Amino acid sequence: MSVLMNQLAETTAFIKQKINTDASVGIILGSGLGNLANEITIDCSIPYSEIPHFPVSTVEGHGGSLMLGELSGKKVWVMSGRFHYYEGYTPQQVTYPVRVMHLLGVKTLLLSNAAGGVNPAFSVGDLMVITDHISMFVVNPLLGKNEDALGTRFPDMSEPYSKVLVAKAMQIAADNGIQLKQGVYTGVTGPTFETRAEYKMIHALGGDAVGMSTVQENIVAVHCGMQVFATSVITDLGIREEENVITHEEVLQAAKEAEPKLTLLFKALVAGL
Numbered sequence: 001m002s003v004l005m006n007q008l009a010e011t012t013a014f015i016k017q018k019i020n021t022d023a024s025v026g027i028i029l030g031s032g033l034g035n036l037a038n039e040i041t042i043d044c045s046i047p048y049s050e051i052p053h054f055p056v057s058t059v060e061g062h063g064g065s066l067m068l069g070e071l072s073g074k075k076v077w078v079m080s081g082r083f084h085y086y087e088g089y090t091p092q093q094v095t096y097p098v099r100v101m102h103l104l105g106v107k108t109l110l111l112s113n114a115a116g117g118v119n120p121a122f123s124v125g126d127l128m129v130i131t132d133h134i135s136m137f138v139v140n141p142l143l144g145k146n147e148d149a150l151g152t153r154f155p156d157m158s159e160p161y162s163k164v165l166v167a168k169a170m171q172i173a174a175d176n177g178i179q180l181k182q183g184v185y186t187g188v189t190g191p192t193f194e195t196r197a198e199y200k201m202i203h204a205l206g207g208d209a210v211g212m213s214t215v216q217e218n219i220v221a222v223h224c225g226m227q228v229f230a231t232s233v234i235t236d237l238g239i240r241e242e243e244n245v246i247t248h249e250e251v252l253q254a255a256k257e258a259e260p261k262l263t264l265l266f267k268a269l270v271a272g273l
């Protein structure tokens with residue numbers, strides 16, 4: 001077995017010895033978006049620091065534990081706090097928990113993130129369901145020897161986000177009077193926010209939002225055959241012409257304000273899985 005597969009085996013054995021479950025849904029919560037965890041009846045919460053081979057989260061606004069609990073009558077794995085490339089983790093470390101979830105039996109992965117809007121029709125506080133992404137500005141986590149036990153060398157990326165789940169989300173939003181945008185998420189490394197010229201370029205390239213997470217996790221999830229659903233909370237607008245200083249505090253504040261809509265959406269989506 002490869003080093004990676006050995007580590008994954010150790011990690012999953014450790015988790016399974018703590019809790020035995022057939023949960024098939026995994027959720028990774030983004031910056032300032034950890035409150036969904038409060039809606040979950042927690043069976044078990046394991047600090048990342050205790051899990052063999054797990055990276056440890058350092059950024060403000062990110063908790064750090066893997067939880068198993070019940071949401072909308074379904075058992076779910078939840079990561080409150082994720083790992084980012086800009087923190088200094090390798091793409092393999094950033095995506096390690098996704099592979100762990102896969103080996104624990106997760107088939108559907110739900111992701112949330114805070115993102116900058118570059119579509120002029122967007123406002124701060126909007127939710128954008130991700131229909132597709134642009135990953136070329138980030139390091140592909142599948143570079144290197146392929147792990148055949150996890151997935152194929154050249155994964156198809158024609159449907160990185162499940163169309164069925166996007167349609168369900170739109171229906172849930174319509175039923176609950178929530179306005180839901182759809183769009184293309186552009187992954188960047190950060191940690192700088194983009195320059196004015198970069199926000200414009202991202203829009204010109206076909207992006208509707210830009211953020212520092214999600215894309216690498218998505219690629220690894222698709223590689224191992226999961227269906228993925230992801231939503232961005234638009235926390236700032238990169239393409240405003242007026243003075244447009246963006247701070248992490250502003251991003252967290254906007255995420256907090258939009259969070260109840262996101263929580264409702266995720267709860268209803270999980271109920272229908």
Ligand code: HPA
Pocket residue numbers: 114115116117188190193194210211212235236238246251
């Ligand atoms: N750019 C990149 N990442 C982000 C942004 C942004 O404007 N807002 C929240 N995360």
